[in-house]
Amino acid sequence: MADLDLAYRPAAELARLIRTGEISPVEAVRNSLARIAAVNPKLNAFCFVYEEEALAKAAEAERAMRDGRPLGPLHGVPIALKDCTLTKGKRTTFGSHAREHFVPDRDAVSARRLLDAGAILVGKTTTPEFTYSGFTESPLWGITRNPWDPSRTPGGSSGGAGVAVATGCVALADGTDSGGSIRIPAALCGIVGLKPSLGRIPMDILPTVFDQLSHFGPIARTVEDAALFLSIAQGPDEADPQSLPPLPLPEALPRDIKGMKLALSIDLGFHTVEEEIAANTRSAAEALADAGADLREIDLPWTSELEAVWFQHWGVLLATCFGEALETHRERMDPRLVALMERGLEMNAVEFKRIELLRTRQWQALAKVLEEHDALLCPTMPIEAPAVGRADQDFCYTDTDGRYRGFDMTSVFNFVSQCPALSVPSGFTRAGLPTGLQIVGRRFADSTVLAIGAALEGRRPWGARRPPV
Numbered sequence: 001m002a003d004l005d006l007a008y009r010p011a012a013e014l015a016r017l018i019r020t021g022e023i024s025p026v027e028a029v030r031n032s033l034a035r036i037a038a039v040n041p042k043l044n045a046f047c048f049v050y051e052e053e054a055l056a057k058a059a060e061a062e063r064a065m066r067d068g069r070p071l072g073p074l075h076g077v078p079i080a081l082k083d084c085t086l087t088k089g090k091r092t093t094f095g096s097h098a099r100e101h102f103v104p105d106r107d108a109v110s111a112r113r114l115l116d117a118g119a120i121l122v123g124k125t126t127t128p129e130f131t132y133s134g135f136t137e138s139p140l141w142g143i144t145r146n147p148w149d150p151s152r153t154p155g156g157s158s159g160g161a162g163v164a165v166a167t168g169c170v171a172l173a174d175g176t177d178s179g180g181s182i183r184i185p186a187a188l189c190g191i192v193g194l195k196p197s198l199g200r201i202p203m204d205i206l207p208t209v210f211d212q213l214s215h216f217g218p219i220a221r222t223v224e225d226a227a228l229f230l231s232i233a234q235g236p237d238e239a240d241p242q243s244l245p246p247l248p249l250p251e252a253l254p255r256d257i258k259g260m261k262l263a264l265s266i267d268l269g270f271h272t273v274e275e276e277i278a279a280n281t282r283s284a285a286e287a288l289a290d291a292g293a294d295l296r297e298i299d300l301p302w303t304s305e306l307e308a309v310w311f312q313h314w315g316v317l318l319a320t321c322f323g324e325a326l327e328t329h330r331e332r333m334d335p336r337l338v339a340l341m342e343r344g345l346e347m348n349a350v351e352f353k354r355i356e357l358l359r360t361r362q363w364q365a366l367a368k369v370l371e372e373h374d375a376l377l378c379p380t381m382p383i384e385a386p387a388v389g390r391a392d393q394d395f396c397y398t399d400t401d402g403r404y405r406g407f408d409m410t411s412v413f414n415f416v417s418q419c420p421a422l423s424v425p426s427g428f429t430r431a432g433l434p435t436g437l438q439i440v441g442r443r444f445a446d447s448t449v450l451a452i453g454a455a456l457e458g459r460r461p462w463g464a465r466r467p468p469v
Contacts, residue, residue: 002035002115007168008466011077011225014171015118018061019075025061025076025120029054031076032122036169038468040316043154045163046145047083048091049123054078057120073232075118080164080173083124083141084131085111095129095138097332098325109202109240110174110216110233117232122170125160129334130322131176134184134392134407136160139334143388145186147467148433149166152456155184161219162189172220172395173228176205178213179213179379180313180410183423185219187380187436190425192220192453192464194230196442198417200247201233202240207321213313213414223424227253230446232234247446253454258292260452263373268412269302272403273382277435280427281379284437287459288377288452297374302412304404307396309355310411315344316352336391360417366428368417370442375452379409380423380436382397405438409438418443423451425462 006014006023012077017023033051040046061076081087084094086104093099107115115121129138136144136159144159146152147167154162158175162185165173175182177195186193194217199215203209218229227249235246264285266278273281289295319341330338369376382405383395395407413421426437437456441449 002031002038002168003451004168004466006031007035008221008463009171010222010463011074011171012218012228015074015077017458019071027054027057028076029058029078029120029122032170035167036123038178039163039167039169042145042469043147043163043167044142045125045167045169046080046159047093047126047141047160048124050121053106054120054122060460061118061120070317071298072116072118073228075174077119078122078170079114079119080123080125080161080170081111081121082158082161082174082176083127084176084205085174087121087124089113090124092124093140094131095127096325096329097140098329100140109204109237113233114174120170120255125158125164125173127157127160129337130318131157131178131181132334132337132340133157135388135390137388138338139332145388146385148190149385149431151387152433153188153255153388155188155385157181158219159185162186162191165189165219165221166191166467172225175217175219175244175371177215177217177414178317179310180408181412182217182219183380183410183421183436183438184408186423188385188434190434190465190467192223192226193423193449194218194226195413195421196230196234196446197244197420199242199244200230200420200446202237202243204237204239206421210242211317212417213317215417223450223457224253226422227450235446244444249447254451255458256292257288257452260293262288262293262295262452263298263369264295265298265300265376265378268378268409269300270304270404271382271409272399272405273379274384276429277379277382277384280435281437283378284426284456284460285377288456291303291455291459298369299398300369302362304398304406305358306362306405306412306415307404309358310415312343312347313352313355314345317344319344336393362412363416374442374448376440378438378440380438382406382409383430384431413440420446420449421447424452424456451464464468
């Protein structure tokens with residue numbers, strides 16, 4: 001059986017204990033594998049587990065310590081990578097029968113940097129087919145379940161990663177985020193997820209290097225661990241011409257937010273938000289005000305049209321990058337994904353370009369808010385974790401009162417992709433399900449959203465509460 005106290009150590013602490021010899025890399029990896037063995041049959045977080053290889057890497061990590069070789073910041077720390085992150089020599093299926101036997105000949109830049117920092121890959125985490133959904137369910141790997149209530153979804157598309165981190169299988173996992181795929185599982189699993197600024201971490205797993213929706217980012221249990229991941233994975237690479245210079249990140253995140261100006265919007269101008277989630281959002285925002293921030297509730301002139309055009313944009317991107325699968329595997333694909341791709345194929349170039357006009361107006365409204373505030377606070381999700389077997393589209397409609405009832409409150413911030421967005425725990429519902437606060441920063445101000453998240457974590461620590469798995 002796994003040692004749960006060891007399993008739930010933050011990555012930064014685990015790395016320190018390994019460097020000081022209090023825990024060995026083999027011990028850390030064995031414990032991670034034992035925890036995966038206990039959790040995975042119930043929740044389906046991992047589609048691949050590399051037991052023998054991970055133990056061999058851990059033994060090599062011990063030899064490196066004995067030999068006095070230089071140690072990276074994640075030396076001996078077990079991690080997981082999403083099953084769309086390219087891994088040299090290891091199957092990367094994107095949750096699809098169309099890629100079931102695809103073996104990349106290179107690592108993604110972010111994966112290479114994490115492994116070069118000494119991390120040990122113990123497995124790859126489940127994703128919906130071609131990462132298309134906020135529900136982690138795929139024709140190839142089946143249903144991934146929420147650790148707080150297995151009848152519900154953990155979110156997606158990085159749902160396997162969210163479950164792996166929330167249950168202590170690993171302290172750090174990567175995710176991708178084109179419409180909330182890091183922040184959604186972070187909120188629904190009660191952990192931390194960061195969509196960094198566009199280009200902060202090179203994105204090199206799509207056929208295009210000019211997409212402006214998609215990001216790599218960390219999924220962690222603490223804000224410090226998310227910052228550690230970012231410090232290692234960030235920086236320019238020629239694989240991504242939009243990648244940014246590295247952001248200076250202190251070893252210890254500042255938690256003093258006195259005088260920061262924070263805007264609060266419960267509904268972003270158009271969402272219907274469940275009462276308990278609204279209450280948890282206000283409570284978290286008030287905790288930041290108690291920490292010295294200047295909090296002001298604002299109105300945003302946004303409408304649900306933003307959600308509609310994001311879906312259109314997403315369908316075009318999926319059809320462009322993965323549409324060839326329709327010719328060979330249509331009958332074995334998720335039918336909702338097929339329909340989304342087909343709508344993308346039907347869209348003409350002028351219609352697609354017109355999306356930018358609405359995005360421009362969206363940005364102009366948000367820019368005014370961020371000119372006067374250091375960050376915008378809002379819920380990550382307007383609803384608690386839904387039951388498995390459903391889909392994002394089941395929740396995207398306007399009710400009889402003219403209010404939008406959506407699945408997430410994340411995709412709108414992929415349209416203003418230079419703005420970092422961090423999801424941190426905001427509380428629990430009466431059903432015992434976690435909720436998330438989303439912190440959206442000024443363009444490229446990743447360190448600010450991390451500092452705000454760290455301030456909230458310092459006043460309302462969430463790490464001690466563990467799911468009943």
